[in-house]
Amino acid sequence: MNTAMNDSNEVLIDCQSVWKIFGGRAQAAVKAITERGLSKTQVLQDFDCVVGVSDASLQVRRGEIFCIMGLSGSGKSTLIRLLNRLIEPSLGKITVKGKEIARLNATELRDMRARNIGMVFQSVALLPHRTVLENAAFGLEAQGVAKEERHRIARAALEKVGLADWTSRYPRELSGGMQQRVGLARAIAADPEIILMDEPFSALDPLIRRQLQDEFRQLTKSLGKSAVFITHDLEEAIRIGDRIAIMKDGVIVQVGTAEEIVTKPADDYVSDFVAGISRIHLVKAHSVMRPVAEFRNSQPNCDVNALLRASPEADIGELIDLTTQSDRDAVAVVENGTVVGVVTIRGLLRGVAGKPAG
Amino acid sequence: MNPDLVRFSPGAYLAPVVDWLNTNFHPFFDAVTKLIEAVLSAIEATLLYPPPYATIVGAVLLAAFFVSVRVSVVTAIALTFCLLAGFWTASMQTLALVTVAVIISVSIAFPLGILASRYKKFEAGIRPVLDIMQTVPPWVYLIPAVMIFSLGRVPAIIATIVYGIPPMLRLTTLAFNQVPKDLMELGHATGTSPRSILFKIEIPSATPTLLVGLNQCILLSLAMVVLAGLVGAGGLGAEVTRGLTRMEMGLGLRAGLSIVALAIFLDRLSRGALERGRSPAR
Numbered sequence: 001m002n003t004a005m006n007d008s009n010e011v012l013i014d015c016q017s018v019w020k021i022f023g024g025r026a027q028a029a030v031k032a033i034t035e036r037g038l039s040k041t042q043v044l045q046d047f048d049c050v051v052g053v054s055d056a057s058l059q060v061r062r063g064e065i066f067c068i069m070g071l072s073g074s075g076k077s078t079l080i081r082l083l084n085r086l087i088e089p090s091l092g093k094i095t096v097k098g099k100e101i102a103r104l105n106a107t108e109l110r111d112m113r114a115r116n117i118g119m120v121f122q123s124v125a126l127l128p129h130r131t132v133l134e135n136a137a138f139g140l141e142a143q144g145v146a147k148e149e150r151h152r153i154a155r156a157a158l159e160k161v162g163l164a165d166w167t168s169r170y171p172r173e174l175s176g177g178m179q180q181r182v183g184l185a186r187a188i189a190a191d192p193e194i195i196l197m198d199e200p201f202s203a204l205d206p207l208i209r210r211q212l213q214d215e216f217r218q219l220t221k222s223l224g225k226s227a228v229f230i231t232h233d234l235e236e237a238i239r240i241g242d243r244i245a246i247m248k249d250g251v252i253v254q255v256g257t258a259e260e261i262v263t264k265p266a267d268d269y270v271s272d273f274v275a276g277i278s279r280i281h282l283v284k285a286h287s288v289m290r291p292v293a294e295f296r297n298s299q300p301n302c303d304v305n306a307l308l309r310a311s312p313e314a315d316i317g318e319l320i321d322l323t324t325q326s327d328r329d330a331v332a333v334v335e336n337g338t339v340v341g342v343v344t345i346r347g348l349l350r351g352v353a354g355k356p357a358g
Numbered sequence: 359m360n361p362d363l364v365r366f367s368p369g370a371y372l373a374p375v376v377d378w379l380n381t382n383f384h385p386f387f388d389a390v391t392k393l394i395e396a397v398l399s400a401i402e403a404t405l406l407y408p409p410p411y412a413t414i415v416g417a418v419l420l421a422a423f424f425v426s427v428r429v430s431v432v433t434a435i436a437l438t439f440c441l442l443a444g445f446w447t448a449s450m451q452t453l454a455l456v457t458v459a460v461i462i463s464v465s466i467a468f469p470l471g472i473l474a475s476r477y478k479k480f481e482a483g484i485r486p487v488l489d490i491m492q493t494v495p496p497w498v499y500l501i502p503a504v505m506i507f508s509l510g511r512v513p514a515i516i517a518t519i520v521y522g523i524p525p526m527l528r529l530t531t532l533a534f535n536q537v538p539k540d541l542m543e544l545g546h547a548t549g550t551s552p553r554s555i556l557f558k559i560e561i562p563s564a565t566p567t568l569l570v571g572l573n574q575c576i577l578l579s580l581a582m583v584v585l586a587g588l589v590g591a592g593g594l595g596a597e598v599t600r601g602l603t604r605m606e607m608g609l610g611l612r613a614g615l616s617i618v619a620l621a622i623f624l625d626r627l628s629r630g631a632l633e634r635g636r637s638p639a640r
Binding site: 084086109110111112113114115117118119121123125127128129138139142143190196 | 538540543544548549551554559562563
């Protein structure tokens with residue numbers, strides 16, 4: 001845990017200008033793209049090739065949950081499979097833990113997948129002829145861990161996801177949510193540093209999904225794992241992700257924290273997406289506050305030091321609570337003992353409406 | 359051009375090949391004959407060594423223990439019928455023939471079926487061969503089999519194998535093509551070795567369809583083994599042939615019904631195993 005904290009800026013996965021082109025003439029298409037800079041539609045017309053991922057660059061740091069959000073066909077599932085080389089990239093460089101994965105031979109690649117990169121699937125992919133315990137131990141089996149040892153570890157992992165009583169059942173006896181927990185237990189039992197989550201909760205009903213989202217985030221953080229999480233649901237990305245990448249037509253449109261994406265959408269596509277997202281827990285005091293001097297000028301008879309106080313990281317929800325408790329119409333933002341700004345009701349309304357910094 | 363001159367006669371090309379094989383590979387075919395004969399005799403001897411009642415009781419108990427009570431009842435009825443029809447020895451000979459033929463068919467068809475599911479070109483190449491094997495009247499390949507292995511049980515087995523391979527091979531390919539993609543992806547993503555993927559993911563997922571293939575292989579082999587009575591393979595086929603040549607209605611009917619009893623027994627037995635394969639043991 002400590003080392004994870006210390007190296008929190010260490011880049012575990014580094015993708016540089018990665019392309020994936022599907023089709024018989026992919027190599028020719030790659031050449032045309034690098035030499036002549038063809039667009040996606042041109043590639044489809046000239047080479048009959050589909051561009052799955054186009055010039056994607058991203059870094060996943062240690063201990064981070066990185067969400068990739070996009071609608072179906074946006075290339076997100078292709079992108080995540082490039083990270084463990086289930087799909088070979090057409091162009092570009094992918095480095096995992098400092099090793100360029102395209103250069104690994106079959107044995108090294110298997111070893112990397114078995115020890116460093118876990119994966120959880122939307123379809124769960126449990127083996128129907130094996131018990132829950134044997135399924136959870138499957139990853140360890142690939143690592144060559146002896147039976148008793150791997151069952152002990154798998155049992156511990158199943159306990160972490162709350163399935164300790166179900167170890168000797170078969171997958172078909174479990175509900176969808178429980179099956180996905182087994183999938184998660186299987187991934188963490190192998191103790192990888194990186195967990196790839198391919199739309200794991202998409203097929204679940206909303207209540208179970210929220211519950212699993214929270215459990216997943218808490219579990220990943222407590223184990224100090226890094227995760228790449230694919231979803232088509234921006235709310236899910238915001239609940240889970242430390243940073244979010246938005247994909248459209250194979251291109252990463254924007255990468256940033258939930259707050260950055262909601263408050264500063266890169267283009268119309270992203271702003272359409274974030275339009276329906278509640279800002280209450282996303283927008284923080286520091287992005288809606290006004291400078292103290294400006295506040296004094298507009299309301300000279302209000303004493304800044306008498307206002308209720310909040311930290312710059314307080315979200316709009318907390319600020320609304322504070323404002324309603326107070327008899328004044330503003331809250332002071334305090335950092336290291338000094339007042340750095342003031343959030344007025346107008347500022348709060350701007351924040352909720354998604355127009356901060358006014 | 360005179361159409362009479364362009365007749366296609368594959369026999370003209372094949373006959374020398376068979377002759378050539380016969381003269382140059384005789385020791386090899388001889389060894390094959392001896393091996394198959396030895397295995398057949400061993401199985402036959404095992405089935406015929408105990409008194410028939412003991413064999414029936416043993417088979418019923420095994421069926422009850424490993425498959426189900428229903429199958430054990432069918433086993434009892436079918437085998438008792440064979441005994442009462444007066445064809446116990448012939449039935450056991452046929453059973454031995456089918457067993458050996460099926461074992462060889464499966465051990466050829468199973469790996470080739472896997473190859474066909476892995477390599478689409480191989481599958482495309484093998485498909486017309488399978489069509490020929492299945493549709494050419496079985497008597498036709500009895501001829502070269504007899505030419506090479508002479509009369510007896512061995513050419514019968516060879517012809518039966520040729521007939522039993524296609525269903526097993528096709529269903530093996532189907533079974534492996536039907537392995538869910540996500541399970542294969544799981545195998546790759548967990549860094550499982552190709553060998554472990556085969557044994558821990560592919561074969562277990564393919565088992566129900568593989569058992570259907572085995573069932574088909576058994577029944578078709580049985581049908582063929584009967585025809586093989588024509589080339590002196592003995593067993594129930596020989597009884598049917600005798601009934602036909604002597605125009606003895608009663609003999610032919612008894613032998614025919616014994617074959618039906620044996621077929622039902624083998625079908626229920628393999629199907630019972632199939633049903634157990636579908637629901638994992640608790």
